[in-house]
Amino acid sequence: MADTGGTSAAETALERLTCFTLGRPAEAFPEPVMAAAALAFLDTLGIVIAAGPMEAGIIARETACLLYGAGPGAIPARMLFDGRRVSLAGAAFAAATQTDNLDGHDGYNPTKGHIGVVAMPALAALAEGMPELSGPAALAALITCYEVAGRAAIALHATVSDYHTSGAWNALGVAAMAARLRGMTARELREALGIAEYHGPRSQMMREIATPTMLHDGSGWGVLVGLTAAVMAERGFTGAPAITVEAPEVAEYWADLGAFWQMQHQYVKPYPICRWAHAAIDATRALVLAEDLHPEGIAAVEVATFHNAAQLFPGMPDTTSKAQYSLPFAVAAMAVYRRIGVEQISGVGLSDPDVAAFLPKISVREEPRHEARFPTGRWADVTITLTDGRVLRSGDTHARGGPEAPTTRDEVIAKFMDFAAPVVGQVRAGAIRDAALALMAPESRFADLAHHLYAPAGA
Numbered sequence: 001m002a003d004t005g006g007t008s009a010a011e012t013a014l015e016r017l018t019c020f021t022l023g024r025p026a027e028a029f030p031e032p033v034m035a036a037a038a039l040a041f042l043d044t045l046g047i048v049i050a051a052g053p054m055e056a057g058i059i060a061r062e063t064a065c066l067l068y069g070a071g072p073g074a075i076p077a078r079m080l081f082d083g084r085r086v087s088l089a090g091a092a093f094a095a096a097t098q099t100d101n102l103d104g105h106d107g108y109n110p111t112k113g114h115i116g117v118v119a120m121p122a123l124a125a126l127a128e129g130m131p132e133l134s135g136p137a138a139l140a141a142l143i144t145c146y147e148v149a150g151r152a153a154i155a156l157h158a159t160v161s162d163y164h165t166s167g168a169w170n171a172l173g174v175a176a177m178a179a180r181l182r183g184m185t186a187r188e189l190r191e192a193l194g195i196a197e198y199h200g201p202r203s204q205m206m207r208e209i210a211t212p213t214m215l216h217d218g219s220g221w222g223v224l225v226g227l228t229a230a231v232m233a234e235r236g237f238t239g240a241p242a243i244t245v246e247a248p249e250v251a252e253y254w255a256d257l258g259a260f261w262q263m264q265h266q267y268v269k270p271y272p273i274c275r276w277a278h279a280a281i282d283a284t285r286a287l288v289l290a291e292d293l294h295p296e297g298i299a300a301v302e303v304a305t306f307h308n309a310a311q312l313f314p315g316m317p318d319t320t321s322k323a324q325y326s327l328p329f330a331v332a333a334m335a336v337y338r339r340i341g342v343e344q345i346s347g348v349g350l351s352d353p354d355v356a357a358f359l360p361k362i363s364v365r366e367e368p369r370h371e372a373r374f375p376t377g378r379w380a381d382v383t384i385t386l387t388d389g390r391v392l393r394s395g396d397t398h399a400r401g402g403p404e405a406p407t408t409r410d411e412v413i414a415k416f417m418d419f420a421a422p423v424v425g426q427v428r429a430g431a432i433r434d435a436a437l438a439l440m441a442p443e444s445r446f447a448d449l450a451h452h453l454y455a456p457a458g459a
Contacts, residue, residue, distance in 0.1 A: 013254035014246050017148060017193075018186045020258050021176045026140035033261045034440050037139045037146070039412050040106055042436040043268055044120040045453075046416035048099045049423050050272075050342055052081050052457050054320065056214040057098030064090035068224075075231065077125040078454045081424070088125050089227040092174075095121035097220030102342070103324040104272035104419065108146075108262060109402060111153035112205075112375045113166030115173060116266070118223040119145040122174045124453060125227070126181045127446045133181070135444030141177045143263050149173025150262040152197070152242075155250035159243075164202045167218025167225070171200040172242060174226025175233075188233045195229035195239030212313055212325040267402030268412055271340040276309035277327040278399035279380035280364075284334050287384050287392050295336050295358050299387045303331060304367035305380035314364070316356050320346045331382075332358040341418070370396075377404065413437075423457045 011019070051057045061082050068090025070076035077091035078084065086094070099105055099117045106116040119142050126141075127133050153169040175196040179189040201221040208215050229239070244250055271281060280303045287293065305327070313326040323329055323345040332355045333344045343349050370379040378399040384392045398404045407415075413433060420429040435449035 012246070013251050014190060014241075016254055016257050017176070017245060018189060021144050021148065021180050021189060022184070022186060024140070024258065026134070026136040029136075029140050029143060030261070031440075033143060033263050034136065034139050036261075036264045036266070037142045038437055038439050039409060040116050040146075040263070040266055040268075041120055041123075041139075041142060041439070042416050042433060043412050044099065044105050044116040045432060045436060046419035047102050047104045047272070048080055048095050048120065049429075049457065050104070050419040051098045051102035052423060054098070054101060054346065056101035056320075057094075059214075060094045060097035060220060064094040068093060075129065077128040080121065080124060080453055081455070081457050083454045083456055088128070088231070089224050091128070092118070092121040092125040092227055093220050093224040095124065096223040100216040100219045101214055101321070102272050103216070103274055104269045106266045106268055107275055108150050108153075108266050109376055109378065111150050111166070111169070112157065112163065113153060113170070114217055114219060115146045115149045115166070115170055117166070117217070117219040118149070118170045118174050118226065119177065122177055122223050122227060124450070126178060127450060130181065131447050133446045135439030135441055135446060135448075138446040139439055141181050143261075144180050145170075145173035145177040146263045146266070147173075147257060147261070148176040151253050151257060152244045155244040155247075155253045158253065159247070159250060162202070163205045165205045165208070165216075165218030167201040167203065167220070167222030169200060169244065170219060170222040171196040171226040171229065172244065174223050175229045178227055178230035182230065182234065184230065184234060190240045190242075191238050192230045192233035193240065193242040193245055195232055195237065196226045197242040197244055198239055199225045199229065201225070206308075206311070209308070209311055209313075209325055212317075212319070212321040214321055216321070265403050267399070268407045268415070270400055270407070270415070271330065272324060272342060272345060273330045273340060274312060274325050275378060275399060276306070277312060277330045278401070279378050279397050280305055280309065280327055280382060281330050281334050281340065282400050283380055283382035283394035283397035284331050284384075285338070286397065287382065287394050288335055288338060291392060293335070293384070293386075295354065297387055298335060298358075298361060298384055300385040301331060301335065301362045302383040302385075303327065303362065303364045303380060304370065304382075305364065306370040306374040306378070307366050308374065309378075309380065310364050310366045316359055317350055319350070323350060327364055328359055328362040329355065331362055428452060
């Protein structure tokens with residue numbers, strides 16, 4: 001069944017997904033969507049680079065060597081910014097787990113989660129065995145992962161009562177990407193989706209919010225499951241159906257596949273902090289900059305936000321995981337430093353005396369009007385009382401970086417350089433930037449970018 005960019009009412013969700021994944025050529029993907037994919041890929045690369053020296057990333061890479069090595073006859077891949085060869089799934093697992101533990105990667109509001117965190121590592125790992133993969137073909141595969149994973153997420157959230165981490169559903173996007181790049185049949189794709197859904201980690205997100213650790217959003221396991229599912233399906237393992245695709249009650253969530261592009265509606269994070277806190281951070285930032293406020297002149301900060309954001313870690317964090325899941329800490333860091341970077345959420349930043357002194361000034365409460373707009377929006381408002389008695393109000397503020405308050409292309413590129421250059425140097429970061437943005441060119445090859453991706457950060 002050829003895919004021409006549209007769908008008929010008679011097609012089932014599985015048929016639509018199959019046509020889109022296996023039948024739509026790269027040249028049939030709209031140019032603005034391809035441009036969004038190249039920029040998203042670059043953005044996620046910046047996070048995996050910056051996360052490399054962090055403890056969670058080191059552990060993930062060592063675990064991949066210990067448990068997911070590549071012996072004779074294996075499908076090998078090198079680990080990003082490390083260079084050691086492990087298995088296809090092991091390389092992607094290491095990079096996704098590493099990325100997941102620096103919470104600065106993109107996301108999509110309706111999914112309440114993240115796709116690029118698995119799409120970028122999976123593409124890099126799969127491309128290791130495809131030296132002639134063109135830039136446009138690579139971007140088309142990346143988009144396939146985003147479009148399938150996003151709809152699987154919405155279908156899952158609509159049909160279950162618990163709130164699961166991204167790994168539960170981004171595994172399906174990875175399986176679809178692998179099917180496309182590895183030339184799998186429609187039957188193999190169907191089985192791969194079923195296997196990926198069945199084994200996808202349905203870990204409970206709010207457990208991690210309540211007690212932040214390195215578990216984060218389950219995406220390392222999501223990409224591990226997605227790639228494993230694809231290879232198993234190729235060899236005849238069965239697992240269909242995936243009910244988030246084939247159940248009648250989820251058909252509506254797949255009806256716009258190939259017409260509405262979720263790829264263009266991802267948000268970019270200005271800060272490596274849980275997205276739920278961003279509206280409060282942005283509202284604080286706007287007041288601090290507009291009024292040129294300094295910490296000693298602020299008596300109190302009241303944050304009104306939606307329920308899930310109000311549940312974020314309340315105290316002074318002692319780990320990077322807690323720092324990334326703390327709204328009050330993030331607001332305090334913004335008030336004190338007017339920025340939030342890796343240095344604020346790691347190392348000495350976790351015991352910063354100025355941030356610790358400011359933290360008791362912050363109170364957080366749930367606001368019904370902000371809760372009513374979640375998850376399609378991430379809203380908050382902030383009231384700052386000054387020591388001179390004046391009261392400043394931000395008004396309702398939506399988190400920056402998504403369609404509601406978009407980040408410019410130049411801002412995304414600058415963010416990449418801010419995160420990547422301190423780890424790999426300005427020259428190498430610039431070469432990665434240029435090669436990633438060049439993937440849209442018809443004559444480009446993914447190998448031109450991959451050339452820069454595997455040497456250790458200090459090399």
